[in-house]
Amino acid sequence: MTPAGDLATVLRTLADPTRRAVYEQIAAAGELTVGALTARNDVSQPAISQHVRSLKEAGLLVERREGRHVHYRCEPHGLAPLVDWIGHYGAFWRERFTNLRSLLEEMDDDRPRKTPRRG
Numbered sequence: 001m002t003p004a005g006d007l008a009t010v011l012r013t014l015a016d017p018t019r020r021a022v023y024e025q026i027a028a029a030g031e032l033t034v035g036a037l038t039a040r041n042d043v044s045q046p047a048i049s050q051h052v053r054s055l056k057e058a059g060l061l062v063e064r065r066e067g068r069h070v071h072y073r074c075e076p077h078g079l080a081p082l083v084d085w086i087g088h089y090g091a092f093w094r095e096r097f098t099n100l101r102s103l104l105e106e107m108d109d110d111r112p113r114k115t116p117r118r119g
Helices: 007-014 017-029 034-040 045-057 076-110
Strands: 061-066 069-074
Touching: 007 017, 007 045, 007 076, 017 034, 017 045, 017 069, 034 045, 034 069, 045 061, 045 069
Parallel strands: none
Antiparallel strands: 061 069
């Protein structure tokens, strides 16, 4: 199993649109089996199983066995590398947008005002 701290693994795993949809469905439902996921998607059971295995290996899903059924749910800590990375760049862009806003306001203050026409 890949450590949950591997950003590249998380990004690579969620890059696939079907896999991302499977992850979102599990997150919305709380817990789903492969059978339930197969019924919800236009994808074969072996393909769904492969997507679930990839998500599990990336640390994004955990399983709970109940008899012959395996229920999958999202592992909140699995997204931590992605959240941390976005948080880092969020601060970067907030600062840039604040600087841009200040510059635009300064430019507005320096612009000559049009005098109203008399007519």
